[in-house]
Amino acid sequence: xxxxxxxxxxxxxxxxxxxxxxxxxxxxxxxxxLGGYSLGLVLGTFGAFxxxxxGPVTRDxxxxxxxxxxxxxxxxLILLLYYAGTDLLNRVSAALGYGSVDIxxxxxxxxxxxxxxxxxxxxxxxxxxxxxxxxxxxxxxxFGMSPLxxxxxxxxxxxxxxxxxGLSNLWLIATKDTxxxxxxxFSELTLVTRQAAGTTKAYMxxxxxxxxxxxxxxxxxxxxxxxxxxxxxxxxxxLR
Amino acid sequence: MRAGSEAxxxxxxxxxPREESTVEATALTELPSGRAFLKPHRLxxxxxxxxxxxxxxxxxxxxxxxxxxxxxxxxxxVTLAMLASTSILGFCLAVPIGLVQVTGPWWLRxxxxxxxxxxxGTPLLLQLWLLYYGLGSLFPQFPEIRQSFLWPYxxxxxxxxxxxxxxxxxAYEGEVMRGAFAGVPPGELEAARAYGMSRxxxxxxxxxxxxxxxxxxxxxxxxxxxxxxxxxxATITVIDAYAVISKVRQVTYLTYxxxxxxxxxxxxxxxxxxxxxxxxxxxxxxxxx
Numbered sequence: 001x002x003x004x005x006x007x008x009x010x011x012x013x014x015x016x017x018x019x020x021x022x023x024x025x026x027x028x029x030x031x032x033x034l035g036g037y038s039l040g041l042v043l044g045t046f047g048a049f050x051x052x053x054x055g056p057v058t059r060d061x062x063x064x065x066x067x068x069x070x071x072x073x074x075x076x077l078i079l080l081l082y083y084a085g086t087d088l089l090n091r092v093s094a095a096l097g098y099g100s101v102d103i104x105x106x107x108x109x110x111x112x113x114x115x116x117x118x119x120x121x122x123x124x125x126x127x128x129x130x131x132x133x134x135x136x137x138x139x140x141x142x143f144g145m146s147p148l149x150x151x152x153x154x155x156x157x158x159x160x161x162x163x164x165x166g167l168s169n170l171w172l173i174a175t176k177d178t179x180x181x182x183x184x185x186f187s188e189l190t191l192v193t194r195q196a197a198g199t200t201k202a203y204m205x206x207x208x209x210x211x212x213x214x215x216x217x218x219x220x221x222x223x224x225x226x227x228x229x230x231x232x233x234x235x236x237x238x239l240r
Numbered sequence: 241m242r243a244g245s246e247a248x249x250x251x252x253x254x255x256x257p258r259e260e261s262t263v264e265a266t267a268l269t270e271l272p273s274g275r276a277f278l279k280p281h282r283l284x285x286x287x288x289x290x291x292x293x294x295x296x297x298x299x300x301x302x303x304x305x306x307x308x309x310x311x312x313x314x315x316x317x318v319t320l321a322m323l324a325s326t327s328i329l330g331f332c333l334a335v336p337i338g339l340v341q342v343t344g345p346w347w348l349r350x351x352x353x354x355x356x357x358x359x360x361g362t363p364l365l366l367q368l369w370l371l372y373y374g375l376g377s378l379f380p381q382f383p384e385i386r387q388s389f390l391w392p393y394x395x396x397x398x399x400x401x402x403x404x405x406x407x408x409x410x411a412y413e414g415e416v417m418r419g420a421f422a423g424v425p426p427g428e429l430e431a432a433r434a435y436g437m438s439r440x441x442x443x444x445x446x447x448x449x450x451x452x453x454x455x456x457x458x459x460x461x462x463x464x465x466x467x468x469x470x471x472x473x474a475t476i477t478v479i480d481a482y483a484v485i486s487k488v489r490q491v492t493y494l495t496y497x498x499x500x501x502x503x504x505x506x507x508x509x510x511x512x513x514x515x516x517x518x519x520x521x522x523x524x525x526x527x528x529x
Contacts, residue, residue, distance in 0.1 A: 056281045070268040071510040072503045073468040076482070080499045087495050123265035165261040172256065172361075173266065179363035183475060190366050194373070203377045207370035211362045218361035222256060 010202055018196040018206065025192035026213050028106070029178040032188060035110035037174045040117025041167075047122030048129060049151075062122065069119030075180050081112045082184045105186040113177055120170050128163035129155060161232045168225040175217055189213060256360050259415045263461035267468070268510050271518070300497050308488055315481035316505060322470045322480065326402055327463055330409025335448070337410060338417025352414070359411035365472055368404040372476040376400065401473035408469065413455075413462050420455040421447065453524065460517040464510055481505055 010017050051062045069077060086103050093101045132155060140154045182191035193210040197203045263269075337355065340348040359367070379385050379394055393399050424447055432442045452459075471482035485502040488494070 056279065057285065060282065060285055067268060068503075068507070070266060071464070072506045073471050073482075075471045076499065076502050076506060080503060083495050083499070120262065120265045124262065127265070165257050166265060169257040169259070169262040170265070173262070176363040179365045182365065190363060190369070193366070194369060197373060201377070204370075204374040207366060207374045210366055211358075211370065214362040214366065215358060218256065225257065 010200055021192050025189035029188040032109040032178045033175045036113025036117055037171055039114025040121050043118025044121025044125050048125035051126050066119045066122050074116055074177055077116055078112050078180050109181050109186050117174055124166035125163055128159040131162040132158045164229050164232055259412055260458055263458050267461040267464035269461045271514055304492050311484045315484035318480040319470050323467050326405035326409055327466055329406045333410035334413035334417050337414030338421050341418040342421040356411045356415050364408050364469055368472055371404050372400040397477045401478045409466050416455050416458045420451040423454055424450045
């Protein structure tokens, strides 16, 4: 009985079906997640080093940034950054005489997810750097390495295994946070799913299909994370 | 982090990264302490912040506030009711979900693990819409449901919001409780068994209290994360604080003011929640070395 009720043709890739639209939405989600996560990693690296080695004012400003992002819902932050960010950019360009600029949804989405992820990865990386035995960094300093060389040769490689569980969880959070951009009207997977479901009235079918796509993304990411973790911990086998 | 149990647990493919690794990075769990807070440079920073706040109050438009104050208070009440009900219900579900993954037979362990993986692997917004639009469109087709006493509730939006948030909290916290149950030292359980305690008494007196104690710091973070998830219910027409602010934005065409006020409201709620947890954590005697 249930098999007759489900119209699998709706998931076909070609236009009468909505499969292609869903996959396009998934691509958009992955693009934003990748971009936002990378931006977040850059911000997080600066944030973590600012929090650990910066002056008192830098530290406090970083603390305010991470406190605000960790205490306010992502949905509110996304709205605030999305509308306020585009509004500010338009005003600045109007003041400079360029007229209003058209900001692509992709760039705005990456910026918004990146700022949120930046605060999260600041905390993850800070904890990981603190887990590196201080003697190793002191030894590098004693050898006369410059701060940049210490970062590249000692701190980053030594903290990576400590940071990986947190960073991999943040990647999964980033893929799931892209769904929130549906609220500001960016056509990522969740929004196109809702449009497809609303047009065809096959709500269960499309939401379950999107759930499977998200789950596949998570499980494939998980597989890659395993490989990276195994490689980063190859020197740790004896420790366990 | 317990290296031994971790190596055993990473065998299964469906095992997502541990929840504990990011709770404190994504949710505020500590407040600045009173001592050592006031330093010379902080006085300057506070003065600058005060000027910014003054400018925000002076130059931005706040004349809509008195008109919507009542609705806003009611909205905050709905937000808090959602948070409290779904956290408590979700925790009650999380205990069995965590327990069967540690000690249950395979036909309970596998569904519980699958539940955690599926819920943690998909966005909450999608789950919420699946329940509200998906189940909400299926239910009217069954005359048995239309005639049952539940039907007046199933036509409202909030039961779907409560269900989605409860399921989500149960999955994330179930993962934490599994680690907490597995982490109780086996010697304590053996000692209880040697005293001749029955399985239920052992669970009630030793295993559960010790596991909850271990899970408390993470529970704090998970509750803050749950508070941060509540505004999603506004997308299915539940009138919480977020929905009231959305209404203000539609009526007044203001960009900054309502959203800034909303951020401030959530900031205060989070701070209160963290302070409350700290109060209770300090009251629980901690004798583990």
